[in-house]
Amino acid sequence: MTFTLGSKAxxxxxxxxxxxxxxxxxAEAMSRARDGERGPVWFVTTEQTAGRGRRQRAWIAPRGxxxxxxxxxxxVSPGVAATLGFAAGLSLERALQKLSIEANLRRAGAGPLRYALKWPNDVMADGQKLAGILLEAEAVAGNRLAVVVGIGTNVIAAPEGTPTPATSxxxxxxxxxxEELFAALSDAWVEFHGIWDNGRGFADIRKLWLERAFGLGERVxxxxxxATVEGTFDTIDESGCLIVRTAEGKRAAVTAGEVYFGAAASVGAA
Structure with missing residues:
Protein backbone atom coordinates (compact mmCIF):
# COMPACT_ATOMS: atom_id res chain seq x y z
CA MET A 1 0.00 0.00 0.00
CA THR A 2 0.94 3.65 -0.38
CA PHE A 3 -0.16 6.61 1.68
CA THR A 4 -3.33 8.34 0.51
CA LEU A 5 -5.56 10.94 2.09
CA GLY A 6 -9.05 9.98 3.14
CA SER A 7 -11.92 11.21 0.98
CA LYS A 8 -12.91 13.97 3.44
CA ALA A 9 -9.34 15.25 3.62
CA ALA A 27 11.12 18.96 11.28
CA GLU A 28 10.28 18.61 7.59
CA ALA A 29 6.89 20.28 8.06
CA MET A 30 8.36 23.25 9.93
CA SER A 31 11.18 23.59 7.40
CA ARG A 32 8.61 23.79 4.61
CA ALA A 33 6.67 26.43 6.59
CA ARG A 34 9.81 28.54 6.93
CA ASP A 35 10.23 28.26 3.15
CA GLY A 36 6.73 29.56 2.52
CA GLU A 37 4.48 26.48 2.60
CA ARG A 38 1.12 27.50 4.05
CA GLY A 39 -0.69 24.16 3.94
CA PRO A 40 -2.69 22.53 5.15
CA VAL A 41 -0.52 19.54 4.32
CA TRP A 42 0.33 16.19 5.91
CA PHE A 43 3.87 14.78 6.12
CA VAL A 44 3.95 11.02 6.66
CA THR A 45 6.28 8.04 6.73
CA THR A 46 6.47 4.50 8.05
CA GLU A 47 10.11 4.91 9.08
CA GLN A 48 11.35 7.92 11.07
CA THR A 49 14.99 7.97 12.15
CA ALA A 50 15.39 11.21 14.12
CA GLY A 51 11.98 12.03 15.56
CA ARG A 52 11.45 13.83 18.84
CA GLY A 53 8.88 13.60 21.58
CA ARG A 54 8.24 15.94 24.47
CA ARG A 55 11.28 17.20 26.41
CA GLN A 56 13.48 16.37 23.39
CA ARG A 57 13.16 12.61 23.94
CA ALA A 58 13.91 10.50 20.89
CA TRP A 59 10.85 9.15 19.09
CA ILE A 60 12.11 6.60 16.59
CA ALA A 61 9.53 4.99 14.31
CA PRO A 62 10.82 1.67 12.94
CA ARG A 63 9.52 0.68 9.51
CA GLY A 64 5.84 -0.14 9.80
CA VAL A 76 -4.17 32.52 16.44
CA SER A 77 -2.00 33.10 19.51
CA PRO A 78 0.43 30.41 20.69
CA GLY A 79 -1.77 29.79 23.74
CA VAL A 80 -4.80 29.08 21.58
CA ALA A 81 -2.74 26.97 19.18
CA ALA A 82 -1.66 24.76 22.08
CA THR A 83 -5.24 23.55 22.53
CA LEU A 84 -5.13 22.02 19.04
CA GLY A 85 -3.31 19.06 20.59
CA PHE A 86 -6.57 17.96 22.20
CA ALA A 87 -8.24 17.89 18.79
CA ALA A 88 -5.34 15.75 17.56
CA GLY A 89 -5.89 13.21 20.33
CA LEU A 90 -9.58 13.02 19.51
CA SER A 91 -8.78 12.57 15.81
CA LEU A 92 -6.49 9.61 16.41
CA GLU A 93 -8.87 8.04 18.91
CA ARG A 94 -11.71 8.31 16.39
CA ALA A 95 -9.60 6.75 13.63
CA LEU A 96 -8.50 3.90 15.88
CA GLN A 97 -12.03 3.20 17.05
CA LYS A 98 -13.29 3.16 13.48
CA LEU A 99 -10.64 0.73 12.26
CA SER A 100 -10.49 -1.44 15.36
CA ILE A 101 -14.11 -2.55 15.50
CA GLU A 102 -13.71 -5.47 13.13
CA ALA A 103 -10.15 -6.17 14.24
CA ASN A 104 -11.29 -6.36 17.86
CA LEU A 105 -13.80 -9.04 16.92
CA ARG A 106 -10.90 -11.16 15.69
CA ARG A 107 -8.86 -10.87 18.91
CA ALA A 108 -9.07 -14.43 20.23
CA GLY A 109 -10.20 -14.50 23.84
CA ALA A 110 -10.05 -10.72 24.23
CA GLY A 111 -12.71 -8.08 24.51
CA PRO A 112 -12.83 -4.76 22.67
CA LEU A 113 -9.83 -2.49 23.06
CA ARG A 114 -10.30 0.53 25.27
CA TYR A 115 -8.68 3.71 23.92
CA ALA A 116 -8.28 6.75 26.15
CA LEU A 117 -6.60 10.17 26.06
CA LYS A 118 -3.91 10.88 28.66
CA TRP A 119 -3.10 14.50 29.46
CA PRO A 120 -1.40 16.25 27.86
CA ASN A 121 -0.51 14.34 24.72
CA ASP A 122 -0.78 10.53 24.79
CA VAL A 123 -3.27 8.07 23.37
CA MET A 124 -3.61 4.94 25.48
CA ALA A 125 -4.79 1.42 24.64
CA ASP A 126 -5.67 -0.98 27.45
CA GLY A 127 -3.81 1.29 29.87
CA GLN A 128 -0.57 1.46 27.87
CA LYS A 129 0.82 4.22 25.67
CA LEU A 130 0.02 3.64 22.01
CA ALA A 131 0.73 7.09 20.55
CA GLY A 132 2.29 10.43 21.39
CA ILE A 133 1.51 13.91 20.12
CA LEU A 134 3.98 16.79 19.81
CA LEU A 135 2.83 20.30 18.90
CA GLU A 136 5.30 22.96 17.72
CA ALA A 137 4.66 26.50 16.51
CA GLU A 138 6.64 29.33 14.93
CA ALA A 139 5.75 32.80 13.69
CA VAL A 140 5.89 33.18 9.92
CA ALA A 141 5.42 36.04 7.47
CA GLY A 142 2.22 38.02 7.71
CA ASN A 143 2.06 37.75 11.50
CA ARG A 144 0.69 34.25 11.20
CA LEU A 145 1.55 31.13 13.18
CA ALA A 146 2.80 27.92 11.60
CA VAL A 147 1.56 25.06 13.75
CA VAL A 148 2.85 21.51 13.30
CA VAL A 149 1.11 18.69 15.13
CA GLY A 150 3.13 15.48 15.11
CA ILE A 151 1.33 12.21 15.83
CA GLY A 152 3.46 9.09 16.29
CA THR A 153 1.59 5.79 16.54
CA ASN A 154 3.03 2.40 17.46
CA VAL A 155 1.60 0.18 14.75
CA ILE A 156 3.99 -2.78 14.71
CA ALA A 157 6.43 -2.03 17.54
CA ALA A 158 6.68 0.00 20.74
CA PRO A 159 9.73 1.56 22.45
CA GLU A 160 11.00 0.09 25.71
CA GLY A 161 11.97 1.91 28.87
CA THR A 162 9.45 4.74 28.47
CA PRO A 163 8.10 6.56 31.58
CA THR A 164 4.67 5.13 30.73
CA PRO A 165 4.67 1.48 29.54
CA ALA A 166 4.10 1.42 25.78
CA THR A 167 2.41 -1.02 23.42
CA SER A 168 1.64 -1.40 19.72
CA GLU A 179 -1.34 3.51 5.52
CA GLU A 180 -4.85 2.42 6.46
CA LEU A 181 -4.63 4.20 9.80
CA PHE A 182 -3.36 7.40 8.20
CA ALA A 183 -6.27 7.61 5.74
CA ALA A 184 -8.74 7.34 8.62
CA LEU A 185 -6.73 9.83 10.71
CA SER A 186 -6.68 12.43 7.92
CA ASP A 187 -10.48 12.28 7.66
CA ALA A 188 -10.97 12.45 11.44
CA TRP A 189 -8.65 15.48 11.56
CA VAL A 190 -10.95 17.36 9.17
CA GLU A 191 -13.83 16.77 11.58
CA PHE A 192 -12.14 17.72 14.84
CA HIS A 193 -10.11 20.59 13.38
CA GLY A 194 -13.43 21.95 12.15
CA ILE A 195 -14.98 21.63 15.61
CA TRP A 196 -11.92 23.33 17.16
CA ASP A 197 -12.40 26.24 14.72
CA ASN A 198 -9.26 28.28 15.51
CA GLY A 199 -9.92 27.79 19.21
CA ARG A 200 -13.48 29.11 19.11
CA GLY A 201 -14.82 25.58 19.56
CA PHE A 202 -12.45 24.44 22.29
CA ALA A 203 -15.35 24.14 24.76
CA ASP A 204 -16.80 21.38 22.59
CA ILE A 205 -13.36 19.77 22.12
CA ARG A 206 -12.82 19.89 25.88
CA LYS A 207 -16.12 18.13 26.54
CA LEU A 208 -15.38 15.39 24.01
CA TRP A 209 -11.84 14.97 25.36
CA LEU A 210 -13.01 14.63 28.96
CA GLU A 211 -15.42 11.87 27.91
CA ARG A 212 -12.34 9.89 26.82
CA ALA A 213 -9.90 11.05 29.52
CA PHE A 214 -7.52 8.52 31.03
CA GLY A 215 -7.38 8.60 34.84
CA LEU A 216 -10.20 11.10 35.38
CA GLY A 217 -11.13 11.04 39.06
CA GLU A 218 -8.07 8.96 39.96
CA ARG A 219 -5.05 9.69 42.10
CA VAL A 220 -2.42 11.61 40.12
CA ALA A 227 8.14 20.23 42.40
CA THR A 228 5.45 17.55 42.49
CA VAL A 229 1.71 18.21 42.55
CA GLU A 230 -0.38 15.39 44.03
CA GLY A 231 -4.09 14.85 44.35
CA THR A 232 -7.03 13.75 42.22
CA PHE A 233 -7.39 14.45 38.49
CA ASP A 234 -10.45 16.69 38.58
CA THR A 235 -10.80 18.07 35.02
CA ILE A 236 -9.06 20.22 32.41
CA ASP A 237 -9.91 23.91 32.33
CA GLU A 238 -10.88 26.27 29.50
CA SER A 239 -7.24 26.66 28.44
CA GLY A 240 -6.35 22.96 28.61
CA CYS A 241 -4.56 22.99 31.98
CA LEU A 242 -4.90 19.89 34.14
CA ILE A 243 -6.79 20.64 37.35
CA VAL A 244 -5.74 18.66 40.42
CA ARG A 245 -7.81 18.59 43.59
CA THR A 246 -5.33 18.34 46.45
CA ALA A 247 -5.81 16.54 49.77
CA GLU A 248 -6.61 19.94 51.30
CA GLY A 249 -9.47 20.40 48.84
CA LYS A 250 -7.73 23.10 46.81
CA ARG A 251 -7.72 23.10 43.00
CA ALA A 252 -4.27 23.43 41.42
CA ALA A 253 -3.79 24.17 37.72
CA VAL A 254 -0.88 22.39 36.00
CA THR A 255 0.37 23.62 32.62
CA ALA A 256 3.03 20.96 31.95
CA GLY A 257 4.78 18.02 33.56
CA GLU A 258 5.22 14.25 33.77
CA VAL A 259 1.91 12.66 34.76
CA TYR A 260 1.54 9.44 36.78
CA PHE A 261 -1.76 7.79 37.72
CA GLY A 262 -2.86 5.20 40.25
CA ALA A 263 -0.07 3.06 41.68
CA ALA A 264 2.41 4.78 39.39
CA ALA A 265 1.58 8.07 41.12
CA SER A 266 3.50 6.88 44.19
CA VAL A 267 6.53 6.09 42.07
CA GLY A 268 6.30 9.38 40.20
CA ALA A 269 6.05 11.33 43.42
CA ALA A 270 8.99 9.56 45.02
Missing amino acids: RSAGYGLAAFDQIGSTN NLASSILEVMD LAALGVQIGA AIQTGA
Whole structure:
Protein backbone atom coordinates (compact mmCIF):
# COMPACT_ATOMS: atom_id res chain seq x y z
CA MET A 1 0.00 0.00 0.00
CA THR A 2 0.94 3.65 -0.38
CA PHE A 3 -0.16 6.61 1.68
CA THR A 4 -3.33 8.34 0.51
CA LEU A 5 -5.56 10.94 2.09
CA GLY A 6 -9.05 9.98 3.14
CA SER A 7 -11.92 11.21 0.98
CA LYS A 8 -12.91 13.97 3.44
CA ALA A 9 -9.34 15.25 3.62
CA ARG A 10 -9.04 15.31 -0.17
CA SER A 11 -12.33 17.18 -0.50
CA ALA A 12 -11.19 19.69 2.13
CA GLY A 13 -8.08 20.51 0.08
CA TYR A 14 -5.39 18.94 2.24
CA GLY A 15 -2.02 18.18 0.69
CA LEU A 16 0.18 15.15 1.26
CA ALA A 17 3.95 14.63 1.29
CA ALA A 18 4.82 10.97 1.87
CA PHE A 19 8.32 9.59 2.44
CA ASP A 20 9.76 6.10 2.37
CA GLN A 21 12.08 7.22 5.20
CA ILE A 22 12.76 10.57 6.84
CA GLY A 23 14.51 11.98 9.89
CA SER A 24 11.50 13.78 11.34
CA THR A 25 8.12 14.61 9.83
CA ASN A 26 7.76 17.50 12.29
CA ALA A 27 11.12 18.96 11.28
CA GLU A 28 10.28 18.61 7.59
CA ALA A 29 6.89 20.28 8.06
CA MET A 30 8.36 23.25 9.93
CA SER A 31 11.18 23.59 7.40
CA ARG A 32 8.61 23.79 4.61
CA ALA A 33 6.67 26.43 6.59
CA ARG A 34 9.81 28.54 6.93
CA ASP A 35 10.23 28.26 3.15
CA GLY A 36 6.73 29.56 2.52
CA GLU A 37 4.48 26.48 2.60
CA ARG A 38 1.12 27.50 4.05
CA GLY A 39 -0.69 24.16 3.94
CA PRO A 40 -2.69 22.53 5.15
CA VAL A 41 -0.52 19.54 4.32
CA TRP A 42 0.33 16.19 5.91
CA PHE A 43 3.87 14.78 6.12
CA VAL A 44 3.95 11.02 6.66
CA THR A 45 6.28 8.04 6.73
CA THR A 46 6.47 4.50 8.05
CA GLU A 47 10.11 4.91 9.08
CA GLN A 48 11.35 7.92 11.07
CA THR A 49 14.99 7.97 12.15
CA ALA A 50 15.39 11.21 14.12
CA GLY A 51 11.98 12.03 15.56
CA ARG A 52 11.45 13.83 18.84
CA GLY A 53 8.88 13.60 21.58
CA ARG A 54 8.24 15.94 24.47
CA ARG A 55 11.28 17.20 26.41
CA GLN A 56 13.48 16.37 23.39
CA ARG A 57 13.16 12.61 23.94
CA ALA A 58 13.91 10.50 20.89
CA TRP A 59 10.85 9.15 19.09
CA ILE A 60 12.11 6.60 16.59
CA ALA A 61 9.53 4.99 14.31
CA PRO A 62 10.82 1.67 12.94
CA ARG A 63 9.52 0.68 9.51
CA GLY A 64 5.84 -0.14 9.80
CA ASN A 65 4.95 2.40 12.49
CA LEU A 66 3.17 5.64 11.59
CA ALA A 67 4.89 9.01 11.92
CA SER A 68 2.59 11.79 10.74
CA SER A 69 2.63 15.58 11.03
CA ILE A 70 0.03 18.09 9.94
CA LEU A 71 1.03 21.67 9.08
CA GLU A 72 -1.60 24.36 9.57
CA VAL A 73 -0.86 28.08 9.25
CA MET A 74 -3.34 30.23 11.14
CA ASP A 75 -4.13 33.54 12.78
CA VAL A 76 -4.17 32.52 16.44
CA SER A 77 -2.00 33.10 19.51
CA PRO A 78 0.43 30.41 20.69
CA GLY A 79 -1.77 29.79 23.74
CA VAL A 80 -4.80 29.08 21.58
CA ALA A 81 -2.74 26.97 19.18
CA ALA A 82 -1.66 24.76 22.08
CA THR A 83 -5.24 23.55 22.53
CA LEU A 84 -5.13 22.02 19.04
CA GLY A 85 -3.31 19.06 20.59
CA PHE A 86 -6.57 17.96 22.20
CA ALA A 87 -8.24 17.89 18.79
CA ALA A 88 -5.34 15.75 17.56
CA GLY A 89 -5.89 13.21 20.33
CA LEU A 90 -9.58 13.02 19.51
CA SER A 91 -8.78 12.57 15.81
CA LEU A 92 -6.49 9.61 16.41
CA GLU A 93 -8.87 8.04 18.91
CA ARG A 94 -11.71 8.31 16.39
CA ALA A 95 -9.60 6.75 13.63
CA LEU A 96 -8.50 3.90 15.88
CA GLN A 97 -12.03 3.20 17.05
CA LYS A 98 -13.29 3.16 13.48
CA LEU A 99 -10.64 0.73 12.26
CA SER A 100 -10.49 -1.44 15.36
CA ILE A 101 -14.11 -2.55 15.50
CA GLU A 102 -13.71 -5.47 13.13
CA ALA A 103 -10.15 -6.17 14.24
CA ASN A 104 -11.29 -6.36 17.86
CA LEU A 105 -13.80 -9.04 16.92
CA ARG A 106 -10.90 -11.16 15.69
CA ARG A 107 -8.86 -10.87 18.91
CA ALA A 108 -9.07 -14.43 20.23
CA GLY A 109 -10.20 -14.50 23.84
CA ALA A 110 -10.05 -10.72 24.23
CA GLY A 111 -12.71 -8.08 24.51
CA PRO A 112 -12.83 -4.76 22.67
CA LEU A 113 -9.83 -2.49 23.06
CA ARG A 114 -10.30 0.53 25.27
CA TYR A 115 -8.68 3.71 23.92
CA ALA A 116 -8.28 6.75 26.15
CA LEU A 117 -6.60 10.17 26.06
CA LYS A 118 -3.91 10.88 28.66
CA TRP A 119 -3.10 14.50 29.46
CA PRO A 120 -1.40 16.25 27.86
CA ASN A 121 -0.51 14.34 24.72
CA ASP A 122 -0.78 10.53 24.79
CA VAL A 123 -3.27 8.07 23.37
CA MET A 124 -3.61 4.94 25.48
CA ALA A 125 -4.79 1.42 24.64
CA ASP A 126 -5.67 -0.98 27.45
CA GLY A 127 -3.81 1.29 29.87
CA GLN A 128 -0.57 1.46 27.87
CA LYS A 129 0.82 4.22 25.67
CA LEU A 130 0.02 3.64 22.01
CA ALA A 131 0.73 7.09 20.55
CA GLY A 132 2.29 10.43 21.39
CA ILE A 133 1.51 13.91 20.12
CA LEU A 134 3.98 16.79 19.81
CA LEU A 135 2.83 20.30 18.90
CA GLU A 136 5.30 22.96 17.72
CA ALA A 137 4.66 26.50 16.51
CA GLU A 138 6.64 29.33 14.93
CA ALA A 139 5.75 32.80 13.69
CA VAL A 140 5.89 33.18 9.92
CA ALA A 141 5.42 36.04 7.47
CA GLY A 142 2.22 38.02 7.71
CA ASN A 143 2.06 37.75 11.50
CA ARG A 144 0.69 34.25 11.20
CA LEU A 145 1.55 31.13 13.18
CA ALA A 146 2.80 27.92 11.60
CA VAL A 147 1.56 25.06 13.75
CA VAL A 148 2.85 21.51 13.30
CA VAL A 149 1.11 18.69 15.13
CA GLY A 150 3.13 15.48 15.11
CA ILE A 151 1.33 12.21 15.83
CA GLY A 152 3.46 9.09 16.29
CA THR A 153 1.59 5.79 16.54
CA ASN A 154 3.03 2.40 17.46
CA VAL A 155 1.60 0.18 14.75
CA ILE A 156 3.99 -2.78 14.71
CA ALA A 157 6.43 -2.03 17.54
CA ALA A 158 6.68 0.00 20.74
CA PRO A 159 9.73 1.56 22.45
CA GLU A 160 11.00 0.09 25.71
CA GLY A 161 11.97 1.91 28.87
CA THR A 162 9.45 4.74 28.47
CA PRO A 163 8.10 6.56 31.58
CA THR A 164 4.67 5.13 30.73
CA PRO A 165 4.67 1.48 29.54
CA ALA A 166 4.10 1.42 25.78
CA THR A 167 2.41 -1.02 23.42
CA SER A 168 1.64 -1.40 19.72
CA LEU A 169 -1.43 -2.34 17.73
CA ALA A 170 0.30 -5.54 16.63
CA ALA A 171 1.08 -6.51 20.23
CA LEU A 172 -2.59 -6.00 21.06
CA GLY A 173 -3.65 -8.27 18.22
CA VAL A 174 -5.00 -5.52 15.96
CA GLN A 175 -3.84 -5.95 12.37
CA ILE A 176 -4.06 -2.42 10.96
CA GLY A 177 -1.45 -1.01 8.59
CA ALA A 178 0.09 2.46 8.89
CA GLU A 179 -1.34 3.51 5.52
CA GLU A 180 -4.85 2.42 6.46
CA LEU A 181 -4.63 4.20 9.80
CA PHE A 182 -3.36 7.40 8.20
CA ALA A 183 -6.27 7.61 5.74
CA ALA A 184 -8.74 7.34 8.62
CA LEU A 185 -6.73 9.83 10.71
CA SER A 186 -6.68 12.43 7.92
CA ASP A 187 -10.48 12.28 7.66
CA ALA A 188 -10.97 12.45 11.44
CA TRP A 189 -8.65 15.48 11.56
CA VAL A 190 -10.95 17.36 9.17
CA GLU A 191 -13.83 16.77 11.58
CA PHE A 192 -12.14 17.72 14.84
CA HIS A 193 -10.11 20.59 13.38
CA GLY A 194 -13.43 21.95 12.15
CA ILE A 195 -14.98 21.63 15.61
CA TRP A 196 -11.92 23.33 17.16
CA ASP A 197 -12.40 26.24 14.72
CA ASN A 198 -9.26 28.28 15.51
CA GLY A 199 -9.92 27.79 19.21
CA ARG A 200 -13.48 29.11 19.11
CA GLY A 201 -14.82 25.58 19.56
CA PHE A 202 -12.45 24.44 22.29
CA ALA A 203 -15.35 24.14 24.76
CA ASP A 204 -16.80 21.38 22.59
CA ILE A 205 -13.36 19.77 22.12
CA ARG A 206 -12.82 19.89 25.88
CA LYS A 207 -16.12 18.13 26.54
CA LEU A 208 -15.38 15.39 24.01
CA TRP A 209 -11.84 14.97 25.36
CA LEU A 210 -13.01 14.63 28.96
CA GLU A 211 -15.42 11.87 27.91
CA ARG A 212 -12.34 9.89 26.82
CA ALA A 213 -9.90 11.05 29.52
CA PHE A 214 -7.52 8.52 31.03
CA GLY A 215 -7.38 8.60 34.84
CA LEU A 216 -10.20 11.10 35.38
CA GLY A 217 -11.13 11.04 39.06
CA GLU A 218 -8.07 8.96 39.96
CA ARG A 219 -5.05 9.69 42.10
CA VAL A 220 -2.42 11.61 40.12
CA ALA A 221 1.09 12.97 40.64
CA ILE A 222 2.62 15.50 38.25
CA GLN A 223 6.33 16.28 38.29
CA THR A 224 6.83 19.90 37.27
CA GLY A 225 10.54 20.56 37.40
CA ALA A 226 11.69 20.16 41.00
CA ALA A 227 8.14 20.23 42.40
CA THR A 228 5.45 17.55 42.49
CA VAL A 229 1.71 18.21 42.55
CA GLU A 230 -0.38 15.39 44.03
CA GLY A 231 -4.09 14.85 44.35
CA THR A 232 -7.03 13.75 42.22
CA PHE A 233 -7.39 14.45 38.49
CA ASP A 234 -10.45 16.69 38.58
CA THR A 235 -10.80 18.07 35.02
CA ILE A 236 -9.06 20.22 32.41
CA ASP A 237 -9.91 23.91 32.33
CA GLU A 238 -10.88 26.27 29.50
CA SER A 239 -7.24 26.66 28.44
CA GLY A 240 -6.35 22.96 28.61
CA CYS A 241 -4.56 22.99 31.98
CA LEU A 242 -4.90 19.89 34.14
CA ILE A 243 -6.79 20.64 37.35
CA VAL A 244 -5.74 18.66 40.42
CA ARG A 245 -7.81 18.59 43.59
CA THR A 246 -5.33 18.34 46.45
CA ALA A 247 -5.81 16.54 49.77
CA GLU A 248 -6.61 19.94 51.30
CA GLY A 249 -9.47 20.40 48.84
CA LYS A 250 -7.73 23.10 46.81
CA ARG A 251 -7.72 23.10 43.00
CA ALA A 252 -4.27 23.43 41.42
CA ALA A 253 -3.79 24.17 37.72
CA VAL A 254 -0.88 22.39 36.00
CA THR A 255 0.37 23.62 32.62
CA ALA A 256 3.03 20.96 31.95
CA GLY A 257 4.78 18.02 33.56
CA GLU A 258 5.22 14.25 33.77
CA VAL A 259 1.91 12.66 34.76
CA TYR A 260 1.54 9.44 36.78
CA PHE A 261 -1.76 7.79 37.72
CA GLY A 262 -2.86 5.20 40.25
CA ALA A 263 -0.07 3.06 41.68
CA ALA A 264 2.41 4.78 39.39
CA ALA A 265 1.58 8.07 41.12
CA SER A 266 3.50 6.88 44.19
CA VAL A 267 6.53 6.09 42.07
CA GLY A 268 6.30 9.38 40.20
CA ALA A 269 6.05 11.33 43.42
CA ALA A 270 8.99 9.56 45.02
